[in-house]
Amino acid sequence: MRGIIAYGAYLPYFRLQKSAISKALGTGGGRGTRSVASYDEDATSMAVEVSRTLMRNAGGIVPSSIYFATATPPYMDKTNATVIHAALDLPSYVFAGDVAGSARSVNVALRSALEGSRPTLVVASDVRTGRPGSADEAGTGDAAVAWLIGSDSDGPVIAEWLGGASSTAEFLDRWRQPGWDYSRVWEERFGEHAYLPLVTEAATAAFKECQLEPSDIDAVVVAGLHTRAVKAAAKAAGVDGTKVADDLFDVVGNTGTPHAGLVLASVLDKAEPGQTIMVIHLADGVDVGFYRTTDAIAGYTPVKPVAAQVAAGNDSLDYNTFLTWRGFLDREPPRRPDPDSPAAPPSFRGDRWKYAFVGSKDRSSGAIHLPPQRVSVKGGAVDDMEPVPMADVPATVITFTIDRLAYSLSPPVIAVVIDFDGGGRFQCQLTDASPESVKIGDRVQMTFRRLLTANGIHNYFWKARPAES
């Protein structure tokens, strides 16, 4: 049996009320909210966050490969998946590669993993928007999802992959030239015209391939960047419309590459053993697949259920802040030097520190050092340290400040000094928080972020954020 051993979903903390768009521009917007990656997040940092969540559900399985799918890769030429690999502190023999460019990339990754034989981590993540006032701006959202695909010899499979079928066609529905920060789309009704026959074709073939009937289906997940076609897809596939899972468009938005996974996660969060789930993914063709939950899902407790993350969102984000974060509003910086980019050799030398937040622990005194040190601050022992992973250790704020002078895409910078449970201290930025609410004694957890970008180099490192309850 092969299928999903573990899964995870990540929604960034912030939401934009779509009404804020129409209020500012007199056009665009709509009802509900969309999820917004913070100014210090990108597709890779969110991919790290979701992978960390997933690994807590993975029962210690080390994947043999990481496939990272995104239509919004922070780097070209350079592999983005290696950041996930480093942040998870995985051994160097684990393969990590990108499947990047189009929303369908996720199905390349998933299909390879499902048709393979080794445990594989598949991660999908996008940061999406459109030009101010566009349908994409209001209708998209930001998210990341991850699956650990494997066989029952690797660990308990909670959702067995039953198979599926695809259809493919070349047509211009949506496109984005490299370097553009928004997509272009053809007339909406044309895309619907092109997609729906492809849905029917792929669904028919998939039912036949897997010897299933529409009546066997307990839940249907539909996703794709053509929202109108997505809404009509269940009917075209011949399945019961009442079985279609909430597409999350009204609260999260259409998150693109990870979206089918996000909706699937919300279904799996509540699924019982023996349920058959159909996934219909519209992306330059249609991919249809079936999963059946196993008895093992009864014992599976997702670390971060989708519904809890939806509920935890902060929808007080200003539209002008949103525009600034996405680079559509070029605001006056403080009269300070441009931020420095990290240098390659020191980042390479200290990769376990920088990417995985691994400190060192003095064997004689037990003192924890962040960053790792050669000489202990307690007792001065030299080179008697062992690595100590700290990324998942909770901490408490012991003092803090609001730096209104420092450069930030989202000033003011909140800086905290935190003491970790069980030892270790660190000074860092606090994110996903407001300057008014921070106080001594606050509980925090670490989160992987993109601190800044300079010289085209993304400086990935860790920040604290308020602890999730």
Add this chain to the structure above:
Amino acid sequence: MASRGIKDQVAIVGMGCTPFGEHWDKSVEDMLVEASQEAYASAGIKQDDIDAYWFGTLGSGVSGLTLSRALKIDYKPVTRVENMCATGSEAFRNACYAVASGAYDLVAAIGVEKLKDNGMSGLVSAAIPDDGTRPDLTAPAMFSLLAPAYAKKYGVDEAEMKDVLTRIAWKNHFNGARNPRAQFRKEVGKDVICNAPLIAGQLGIFDCSGVSDGSAMAIICRAEDAHKYTEHPLYVKALAFSAGPAAGPIDPDYDYTTFNEVVAAAKDAYVQADITDPRGQLAMAEVHDCFTPTELVLMEDLGFADRGMGWKEVLAGTYDLDGELPINPDGGLKSFGHPIGASGLRMLFECWLQLRQEAPADRQIKSVTEGGKKLGMTHNLGGAPGECVSFVSIVGSELG
């Protein structure tokens, strides 16, 4: 193993100090020439009489050539010194040791900084290539970390804390208003200080020291030669310096209400100078008030207040110009300004004026004129809470 000190072995026999401020019309060279000419005149010497130089600057030049080129020094040793904001003090300390060693008869310590040519707000530090994981906080933010930690530890509420910090800034502006060389020569009302735009944490614009340009110089000789140059030398009683493991940001035992390096340097200095009651014995202290919470914490670290009581002493006026122990009678970094490499020597310049009773009448301290006290302190630090270097000197107007 101990710090033996060189009490009464060397003396300061001349000093110069430029006005500090935004010197748009003066270069580094201009300020070096002006500070040195004033110092030479003060000691009644010519440049050729100097045997060696210690030249401090954080970033306004590199190597001894920055000084020797400006002053046209005739093939003498010039040592460039850098120790963050304690650079000027470090130049002075090493110059004193060179004389005490017998290597030279007459030396100069000079510091300079030109901060206003870069067009930035606040201090800008040179970037050393790294892995991008160091917290990148501005100086006011790092020092503002002291305020909530201190308030929490000693049960001071936020409004009281703001009053204490405001009182410190108010006092240093009051003193600076009586100093013709200071960058800010205006008294500022407490309500103005308190309501000023915030820079970092509780700190407003008036809680921060002045970013400025300036230079200061001291001329040093053996104590027995001092009267060749001046009737009223200042004798060096103690020179202490401390650099620690800089572990505050990584060691949970550090609580952001003290500077361990300052405590260590002060302890050493008091032993060297035979001081047992600093608050009672010192006529004054020039301390490193880079930001108002720094001065508050220093009062306790230097032994001028009991732990947790500094804030009450501040409010009671203990450290005012006419208080029991005047702190920063020249206006401090706050009002005099903080051209990094010059600041330690500028502090010494105030001791030079006050202990020799040459300060302007409206800021001459009574602990000297009426209290008969002979000792002054300069305290200088560089870095941030939990990871700094600290200097303490004691100088006095009499031997013994």
